[in-house]
Amino acid sequence: MWQWFHKLGSPRWFYHLSSKFLPWLALASVVLIVTGVVWGLAFAPQDARQGNSFRIIYIHVPASFLALAGYYVMAAAGAVGMIWKIKLADMVMVAAAPLGAALTFIALFTGAIWGKPTWGTYWIWDARITSMLVLLFLYIGIIALSRSFSTRETSARACAILALVGTVNIPIIYKSVDWWYTLHQPATIKLTGAPSMHPDMFKPLLVMILGFYCFYALVLLLNTRTEILQRERRTTWVKELAAGK
Amino acid sequence: MTSLGGAFFAVIQRDLSIAMRHRGDLLNPLFFFLIVVTLVPLGISPEPTRLAAMAPGMIWISALLATLLALDNLFQADFADGSLVQLMLSPEPLWLLVLAKIIAHWLVTGLPVVLFSPLLGMILSLPGAGFLPLLLGLALGTAVFSLLGAVGAALTVALHKGSVLLSLLVMPLYVPVLIFGTSAVQRAVDGMNYGGVMAILAAVAAFSLLLAPFAAAGALKVGING
Numbered sequence: 001m002w003q004w005f006h007k008l009g010s011p012r013w014f015y016h017l018s019s020k021f022l023p024w025l026a027l028a029s030v031v032l033i034v035t036g037v038v039w040g041l042a043f044a045p046q047d048a049r050q051g052n053s054f055r056i057i058y059i060h061v062p063a064s065f066l067a068l069a070g071y072y073v074m075a076a077a078g079a080v081g082m083i084w085k086i087k088l089a090d091m092v093m094v095a096a097a098p099l100g101a102a103l104t105f106i107a108l109f110t111g112a113i114w115g116k117p118t119w120g121t122y123w124i125w126d127a128r129i130t131s132m133l134v135l136l137f138l139y140i141g142i143i144a145l146s147r148s149f150s151t152r153e154t155s156a157r158a159c160a161i162l163a164l165v166g167t168v169n170i171p172i173i174y175k176s177v178d179w180w181y182t183l184h185q186p187a188t189i190k191l192t193g194a195p196s197m198h199p200d201m202f203k204p205l206l207v208m209i210l211g212f213y214c215f216y217a218l219v220l221l222l223n224t225r226t227e228i229l230q231r232e233r234r235t236t237w238v239k240e241l242a243a244g245k
Numbered sequence: 246m247t248s249l250g251g252a253f254f255a256v257i258q259r260d261l262s263i264a265m266r267h268r269g270d271l272l273n274p275l276f277f278f279l280i281v282v283t284l285v286p287l288g289i290s291p292e293p294t295r296l297a298a299m300a301p302g303m304i305w306i307s308a309l310l311a312t313l314l315a316l317d318n319l320f321q322a323d324f325a326d327g328s329l330v331q332l333m334l335s336p337e338p339l340w341l342l343v344l345a346k347i348i349a350h351w352l353v354t355g356l357p358v359v360l361f362s363p364l365l366g367m368i369l370s371l372p373g374a375g376f377l378p379l380l381l382g383l384a385l386g387t388a389v390f391s392l393l394g395a396v397g398a399a400l401t402v403a404l405h406k407g408s409v410l411l412s413l414l415v416m417p418l419y420v421p422v423l424i425f426g427t428s429a430v431q432r433a434v435d436g437m438n439y440g441g442v443m444a445i446l447a448a449v450a451a452f453s454l455l456l457a458p459f460a461a462a463g464a465l466k467v468g469i470n471g
Binding site for chain 1: 401460
């Protein structure tokens with residue numbers, strides 16, 4: 001088991017192994033997302049109150065799921081990299097940060113577009129929206145930190161520490177924002193996500209969520225592979241790869 | 246054991262005496278705090294009822310910014326003159342020395358802000374019931390600001406222009422403290438019980454006290470190499 005563990009830590013081994021997964025992940029994400037989009041946008045029934053505008057849920061919800069999950073992926077990779085000194089985990093962490101930030105932004109952006117027809121405003125200080133905004137700030141902090149060191153090794157270590165501190169904080173931030181919102185809840189707008197979705201609406205959503213997970217894994221792998229090549233560019237195996245051998 | 250405590254108190258004493266010799270640096274965050282709060286009536290309205298409604302939040306936000314401003318000094322000067330590396334090379338556990346530095350830093354930046362806050366509460370016409378929770382909450386809250394901020398300060402110590410980055414890193418982490426701190430004051434003003442909120446704030450402070458020195462010590466080892 002330990003041998004396997006150390007093998008996984010080798011960027012070169014991982015680079016070659018991951019190239020076998022890439023086509024399958026790409027295929028799975030394309031099939032799932034195309035199916036989900038066509039099903040959700042064209043065939044799922046209209047919402048009784050929101051009409052067609054509810055269909056943005058098929059992008060919004062999967063993006064929000066992965067925005068939060070992405071932070072834990074990043075922090076877990078950072079922890080593994082710090083505890084066992086595995087270079088590969090550091091690279092995964094660095095690769096996960098911009099991806100998570102982009103998904104958080106998509107979640108916020110689609111939420112704002114959805115808010116306009118539904119509540120008549122692009123932005124309200126709702127608990128979930130505010131938490132997402134703070135999450136975006138946490139991501140931005142990590143990206144900013146990772147850009148400011150001259151060596152990639154130090155930058156990954158620094159980001160790992162920050163990500164771990166953030167992870168401890170995230171539940172506290174979420175709880176506190178929730179509590180803050182119940183204190184200041186504006187009475188006019190009631191936010192109930194979708195407590196009882198009709199199965200015909202829910203099934204395409206499930207497909208989209210699965211598709212987004214595959215897509216996330218795919219992009220994370222691609223980002224990590226780029227990071228590997230950049231960091232190991234002076235090793236012989238990367239030079240051989242670049243020479244096309 | 247005596248040497249452990251000895252090193253701990255020696256660091257506190259050293260940092261305090263350095264701070265006493267640079268009194269200007271000591272006062273700057275305090276004046277910043279005062280000026281920011283002065284801008285509020287000028288920017289919004291001098292009407293006492295409106296000011297009173299905003300006072301808890303404005304005082305807390307200004308206190309947050311004032312401590313953030315001073316955070317840069319926590320490790321920066323010691324890094325520049327090399328004494329920080331000496332601390333790291335010493336046989337004492339680094340987290341203990343970092344904790345000592347944080348405590349000394351809080352004594353010269355956080356504590357004055359806390360003691361100054363009733364005055365600012367007064368000029369923002371904060372109702373009388375709000376003063377005690379403001380003092381208590383700020384005492385706990387600025388301690389958390391210093392503890393969490395130390396992690397960010399340690400990560401950015403070797404970077405040029407690290408101060409803006411530092412605020413970017415730590416401000417999102419300050420969100421819960423700000424929420425609980427302001428609502429403790431608000432509850433007291435509204436005549437409600439604020440003990441529970443204060444207990445949460447104290448729990449956050451205790452939790453940070455437990456973990457932040459370790460994280461900051463780890464961050465320092467990384468930050469110096471950068």
